[in-house]
Amino acid sequence: MELTMINLKLKRREFLQLMGWGTAGATLAGCDLPTTVTLEEGKEEVVAYLSPEEYAIPGVGVWYASTCAQCAAGCGIHGRVREGRVLKLEGNPDSPINHGKLCQMGQAGVQNHYNPDRYTSPKLRRDGALVDITWDEAWKLIEEKTGAAANLGAGRLAWVTGTLSGHQAALMAAHIEAVNGKHYGHEVITPAVWQAVNKDLFGEAMPRLHLSKAKLALSFGADFLGTWLSPVHFSTEYAQFRKAPRGILIQVEPAMSLTGANADLWLAIRPGTEGALALGLAYMLAQNGVAAPDALQGVIGDYAPSKVAGITGVSEARITQLAELLRKHAPSLVLPGYTAQGQAQGYETTAAIMLLNVMLGNVGQTITSGGEFPFPQLAAKSGNTRDLIAFADAAHNKAHDVVFFYGVNPVFTAPAALNLADRLKNIPFKVAFTQFPDETAAQCDLIMPVASYLEDWGTHAPAYQPDGVIGLQQPLMETLYPGTPGLGDALLTLLKARDAGKYGAWNNYYGYLKQAVTSLPAQYRSAGQSDEAFWQSVLQKGQLKVEVKSGALQAKPLSGFNLSAPATGGDYPLTLIPSPRLSFWDGRHANLPWIQEAPDQITKVVWDSWAEIHPATAARLGVEEGDVLEIASEQGAIKVKAFIHKGVHPDAIAVPMGQGHDDYGRYARNRGANPLRILNPVTDAKTGELALYGTRVKATPTGERQMLVKAGRDNISQRGRKLAATISAEQFRRTEGV
């Protein structure tokens, strides 16, 4: 069932008044009156329906299916709707991605939707200040600057977006083609390097992983429970993996992630040396009679454990033990995380790790073909950092006259070295299709407020497909701010202006999407099902299963394989790890109070940033928890409070990604620090991706100390009361067989 209200031809005011027992305070929260919540008699309005809806009982919630858009994993959701307002989100149990589960970012989606810092009407920058304009004026201005009459040359209009998929991606491609423009897809948290390696190694970018079938998982920083690929999906895979016979999880990373905290064996590795460890393991496996792939044949001779121990800081005994475990527990699964991929030699490092899978015979067992998505025009166009650099260069070279931003905040996520805010001044007309006053909107000339994902139509075909599925996104309530278009509606409006003959047939994106879905081949519906019945069934389920043809996955030979050890010591003795979190993500969720309030998975810190440093590093610097450190790279410095724990390599300093906003609303502004700002603009040579985890920094105490606010102070001390029973690590390893 779809929300019938959406189709009613009502004015905004009337809609509000229709909403049953919704109180005036609540219903007008985003409108022209201040919020009034009171028990006093005669203060709040309580407005009845004009005519009752059959299914709507005031006080009783109705659940609708949709698709989450808080990250690109595309989890299916159910939203509870009461009196026309969405109140609670849960996972869709039928989704092959998240199986009814939903992470905290997904749960906090209602705070994205009801956020008090949303833009409510279009704004135009005049003499530096934003002034309100009408929707008509805004669209007219866009038509003037980008319509056929503007006569923009080839490539003069650019879209910068996050990951897109589904029919929005198809319409985006159509608009790019219509204006002969250019598209940049940007995400900071991206498996782009891994995808490039997969493409070369397997011939496909996104193979399917079967963690549940592995007997042992060796993860080089792949935080698959937190931030890697499709975390909610891998959490259910992980639960299977841990069922008897219990799979062994070994995590090797420079700074502990949520997945690392769940591992049987967690090893700190010197940042940037993951490739050397992978080759060292290949060496040991080869010594024990496991045939090495051709690409490694001439390489691994240099990686005897004694040398690898020196490079990585992982002891010889451990290397031997890991190789032995890998040999004994087949099939296994070896995964490269973001820290392994985000290096100046990210491609080689990732390739070395993936080649271990080839060597161990995991290909075809725990790694299989992802298959061919039947609708290539709907497949995910994943964002990356290469496009960010390309866009910054294009802006520098004055290659664009008009740029549209959607679902992306590059001014925040770009390293200061790219100088993006300044370079944007070279683009005469910048339009932010955005919900929030973020750092990029602050540089734009026109603000076009957009619908939240709970108000929008769409389809989503996430890049990582555990089982072929297109998620359907439907509004869970009427838009809070009249006029705000969803991405699909905005694109349709732009396309209509270009080609009324082709796109004029659809009044809105809803109509377009309905026709697109009902035009799918007959195999997707049950025999004799009418268009309307089929459409309703897709809406009810919130998804459409698609058949993905998949063959056998075959490893191809890789060539030109060369890995050198990263530098150590010098003026900048530490490596900065801007660690992603299943909370702020790349910074997009820093404006959600629930996310700020939820204690960090590792440090338990709330509402702040911190720098994780090893006790030995802290002793060398003479700092304690709460001491403010200046972390400086060649590109700049940030100030962060120290958090001292052993879950970080002594050569690393980890600062969570996503805080340190200059703008982005009341909850995010001026809170913590943004480690992305001080990254060196170094890229991986093969893929052009930013080496996010390869920046060398130095940390200096500023002499200032502030309390680091976290849930559970003294959380290590149990005050002699055995609050949580413990056993020694040695005993644990004996019982767990690691």
Place this chain on the structure above:
Amino acid sequence: MQLIGTSRTRAGRYGWLAAALCMAGVLNTASAAEPVSMQYPIAPQGSYKGLDVQQPIEFPHDIHTAVNKINCLYCHTYARQSKVAGIPPTSKCMGCHSVIATDKPRIQKLTEYWTNKQPIPWLKVHDVPDFVHFTHERHLKRFIFDNPEVMNNLSVDTVAPVCAMCHGDMRAKTVARKDKPMTMGWCVSCHEKNGGPGDCWKCHK
């Protein structure tokens, strides 16, 4: 019937707890495990002098109930199946008033709202804070639908006294006025006398 089914499920789910509390002497008269013989509830003590609220239309509850003997639940129909009693949709008013009393000024005002497709902006009189989970459904089940005294002689004059426990006697008023304190102590006094749940999270959840 759906209502009763739902309620039974709930009783089943929490029945063990009610039984445990009963054994501990927390609940003394009624529990989900052992229904007591129904009778008119003992109304909670306490009164409150509420404000006279100027509603957009001075709706005469007294004419509808005391004179025309229309059951409360005919208009406040959601009360039996939801936490809120609900204000009747305007279409329900017009069901009668498109022909009845069309010459009266209040009905003409109602008709004007209806013709303009404008819902009537009634002002809320009875409310509890957001941290209180009060449900009409449960209270109506206990005091009306499970109460033979009401059900064997169902009319506005048997139902209205139940509603009056919290809302005052609507048969004697035009628009609603708050006549009861609606404080926690007042709620609890009724729960104690009538065997309602005494555990905190029943209402604060």
